[in-house]
Amino acid sequence: xxxxxxxxxxxxxxxxxxxxxxxxxxxxxxxxxxxxxxxxxxxxxxxxxxxxxxxxxxxxxxxxxxxxxxxxxxxxxxxxxxxxxxxxxxxxxxxxxxxxxxxxxxxxxxxxxxxxxxxxxxxxxxxxxxxxxxxxxxxxxxxxxxxxxxxxxxxxxxxxxxxxxxxxxxxxxxxxxxxxxxxxxxxxxxxxxxxxxxxxxxxxxxxxxxxxxxxxxxxxxxxxxxxxxxxxxxxxxxxxxxxxxxxxxxxxxxxxxxxxxxxxxxxxxxxxxxxxxxxxxxxxxxxxxxxxxxxxxxxxxxxxxxxxxxxxxxxxxxxxxxxxxxxxxxxxxxxxxxxxxxxxxxxxxxxxxxxxxxxxxxxxxxxxx
Amino acid sequence: xxxxxxxxxxxxxxxxxxxxxxxxxxxxxxxxxxxxxxxxxxxxxxxxxxxxxxxxxxxxxxxxxxxxxxxxxxxxxxxxxxxxxxxxxxxxxxxxxxxxxxxxxxxxxxxxxxxxxxxxxxxxxxxxxxxxxxxxxxxxxxxxxxxxxxxxxxxxxxxxxxxxxxxxxxxxxxxxxxxxxxxxxxxxxxxxxxxxxxxxxxxxxxxxxxxxxxxxxxxxxxxxxxxxxxxxxxxxxxxxxxxxxxxxxxxxxxxxxxxxxxxxxxxxxxxxxxxxxxxxxxxxxxxxxxxxxxxxxxxxxxxxxxxxxxxxxxxxxxxxxxxxxxxxxxxxxxxxxxxxxxxxxxxxxxxxxxxxxxxxxxxxxxxxx
Numbered sequence: 001x002x003x004x005x006x007x008x009x010x011x012x013x014x015x016x017x018x019x020x021x022x023x024x025x026x027x028x029x030x031x032x033x034x035x036x037x038x039x040x041x042x043x044x045x046x047x048x049x050x051x052x053x054x055x056x057x058x059x060x061x062x063x064x065x066x067x068x069x070x071x072x073x074x075x076x077x078x079x080x081x082x083x084x085x086x087x088x089x090x091x092x093x094x095x096x097x098x099x100x101x102x103x104x105x106x107x108x109x110x111x112x113x114x115x116x117x118x119x120x121x122x123x124x125x126x127x128x129x130x131x132x133x134x135x136x137x138x139x140x141x142x143x144x145x146x147x148x149x150x151x152x153x154x155x156x157x158x159x160x161x162x163x164x165x166x167x168x169x170x171x172x173x174x175x176x177x178x179x180x181x182x183x184x185x186x187x188x189x190x191x192x193x194x195x196x197x198x199x200x201x202x203x204x205x206x207x208x209x210x211x212x213x214x215x216x217x218x219x220x221x222x223x224x225x226x227x228x229x230x231x232x233x234x235x236x237x238x239x240x241x242x243x244x245x246x247x248x249x250x251x252x253x254x255x256x257x258x259x260x261x262x263x264x265x266x267x268x269x270x271x272x273x274x275x276x277x278x279x280x281x282x283x284x285x286x287x288x289x290x291x292x293x294x295x296x297x298x299x300x301x302x303x304x305x306x307x308x309x310x311x312x313x314x315x316x317x318x319x320x321x322x323x324x325x326x327x328x329x330x331x332x333x334x335x336x337x338x339x340x341x342x343x344x345x346x347x348x349x350x351x352x353x354x355x356x357x358x359x360x361x362x363x364x365x366x367x368x369x
Numbered sequence: 370x371x372x373x374x375x376x377x378x379x380x381x382x383x384x385x386x387x388x389x390x391x392x393x394x395x396x397x398x399x400x401x402x403x404x405x406x407x408x409x410x411x412x413x414x415x416x417x418x419x420x421x422x423x424x425x426x427x428x429x430x431x432x433x434x435x436x437x438x439x440x441x442x443x444x445x446x447x448x449x450x451x452x453x454x455x456x457x458x459x460x461x462x463x464x465x466x467x468x469x470x471x472x473x474x475x476x477x478x479x480x481x482x483x484x485x486x487x488x489x490x491x492x493x494x495x496x497x498x499x500x501x502x503x504x505x506x507x508x509x510x511x512x513x514x515x516x517x518x519x520x521x522x523x524x525x526x527x528x529x530x531x532x533x534x535x536x537x538x539x540x541x542x543x544x545x546x547x548x549x550x551x552x553x554x555x556x557x558x559x560x561x562x563x564x565x566x567x568x569x570x571x572x573x574x575x576x577x578x579x580x581x582x583x584x585x586x587x588x589x590x591x592x593x594x595x596x597x598x599x600x601x602x603x604x605x606x607x608x609x610x611x612x613x614x615x616x617x618x619x620x621x622x623x624x625x626x627x628x629x630x631x632x633x634x635x636x637x638x639x640x641x642x643x644x645x646x647x648x649x650x651x652x653x654x655x656x657x658x659x660x661x662x663x664x665x666x667x668x669x670x671x672x673x674x675x676x677x678x679x680x681x682x683x684x685x686x687x688x689x690x691x692x693x694x695x696x697x698x699x700x701x702x703x704x705x706x707x708x709x710x711x712x713x714x715x716x717x718x719x720x721x722x723x724x725x726x727x728x729x730x731x732x733x734x735x736x737x738x
Contacts, residue, residue: 348650
């Protein structure tokens with residue numbers, strides 16, 4: 001424990017290895033029970049060390065959100081990678097380079113992209129057609145047969161593309177605030193996706209369905225007919241997932257340790273070194289607190305207690321964080337102490353904190369990466 | 370121009386060098402007219418190349434927001450550095466190392482921090498007491514003489530601290546929406562700061578006043594009695610500064626070029642590769658648009674037109690950006706094109722885009738850094 005304390009001088013992202021591995025094993029078992037391929041999304045941690053924990057339990061296929069990330073994990077020996085982001089045709093050189101080295105899948109939705117890439121590729125890549133099952137970000141409407149059918153036909157006409165199936169990210173599960181609401185999103189996308197499978201399975205008997213959001217992967221149990229799941233955030237979870245109902249507070253396995261730099265008792269506020277360059281400006285809104293950026297927990301020698309303190313990160317500027325706290329909490333704190341912040345969105349926080357991350361073993365000692 | 374086009378494959382932060390230098394010269398002249406030291410804040414650009422443009426016109430003193438940034442610029446030969454952030458006593462080793470190499474100033478507001486640092490320092494550091502002139506982030510109330518006087522006395526008692534004066538960041542100028550509102554913030558902090566000078570100048574004849582926010586530094590003309598100004602954001606400006614009234618749209622000198630990866634005409638939306646890992650989740654709110662993350666402009670061969678397009682970045686997730694756009698704009702765009710986004714907050718964007726920045730000369734050619 002002393003070891004860790006010596007490391008902490010600045011805001012530091014702390015990852016509890018033991019808790020994280022329990023969640024990997026749980027998600028792996030669920031996918032095995034359902035006969036699904038487990039293709040975890042590595043955009044959450046973006047860490048070769050954390051990636052190794054998945055490899056140790058037998059995971060072989062992964063998801064990332066950019067070709068840059070695909071290159072990063074390919075360099076660590078991952079050889080089956082889906083880039084779950086509408087393919088950017090300007091990156092064709094990277095795609096060519098990657099497709100020569102790994103089993104690469106891309107995601108697209110527009111026939112013009114197939115046309116742009118076709119003449120430039122030299123080894124085949126797998127393609128998933130993205131389906132919008134209600135998040136309304138990218139993807140085709142599952143009922144847009146007039147767009148989907150010609151797209152599949154166009155893919156089938158080329159030797160450079162191997163049509164693998166349909167992929168969706170049901171991100172609207174993030175609007176859920178209970179298990180019941182999560183399950184409603186799940187049953188809606190199941191209907192959409194299974195409908196597409198029924199429509200195209202006779203012409204494309206190998207087609208698979210790929211789903212991905214952490215809330216439904218955490219809570220739902222019936223994935224009959226689906227081929228693979230791609231959850232990412234569950235490796236850490238975060239305050240948003242607690243509020244959605246995907247996990248308990250105790251399952252969150254990463255927080256940011258932040259030094260206290262000023263105390264304003266008269267305003268009920270603590271000022272921390274920990275701002276938008278550490279947490280992003282991701283916010284969650286509750287009636288009592290309005291928009292806020294994280295939940296504050298007590299921290300001792302790297303171990304954090306999940307106990308509610310009533311303190312929360314109410315406002316962030318570039319490097320400053322302003323914590324609203326009850327007097328009882330403020331009285332326990334002095335300048336120079338570290339407090340823990342459960343971030344609203346661990347993916348964005350992990351991305352910002354890459355250079356300032358400590359992985360803790362069961363003794364709360366830092367594991368050198 | 371061809372040179373630049375070859376570089377663009379992914380989201381890229383484009384900096385117009387010529388426009389940026391015009392603004393540096395303008396701010397330098399203003400500070401010289403007023404007899405102020407110009408100590409620009411380098412947290413905005415965090416770039417040695419951009420820092421060099423300030424050095425070329427004679428700037429010698431700079432501001433940063435962390436000791437890490439101070440080390441970065443010290444390694445580039447900057448020797449007079451103020452870390453304008455409540456000093457974190459856990460970083461005493463870095464402070465000692467820096468204070469041996471450069472003329473270092475820190476900012477604090479609490480006597481307990483002086484006590485914590487005093488026994489550990491071995492060469493003297495400059496200290497500014499931070500004053501809260503209405504932003505209500507860090508700093509002492511200017512009327513809290515009962516806290517300020519003993520703090521100055523405590524600093525004066527030690528050989529390790531050289532009390533330099535009072536520092537404020539009037540960040541509440543960011544709530545202004547007109548020159549008139551900016552000038553009201555300016556006159557209020559001038560009154561607070563000059564009042565403190567009057568109070569303490571006889572006991573501390575060398576004390577100086579330091580002010581910093583970009584809106585008032587851009588618009589106000591009377592800084593009589595102030596010792597130095599520390600604006601940072603003005604080097605790029607951004608959408609927020611346009612809306613505040615600190616600058617015109619044409620003065621913004623940095624944008625993000627983002628590839629279009631999908632088009633949803635039926636929803637009036639364009640999907641770009643450009644999300645929270647590029648822009649942060651900083652938002653601005655207007656009645657017509659609600660919360661949004663940037664203004665979209667046309668981009669050709671690296672040059673952007675400031676003309677209003679009616680298109681804006683309405684929503685960002687980790688890597689995706691969703692642009693709301695009028696039909697006339699969508700009709701001019703195809704997948705694979707790059708569009709420009711004026712970010713809401715250029716400081717956070719520049720921080721995230723450090724590894725993907727291009728500086729453009731007057732021919733819109735990329736300057737290799």
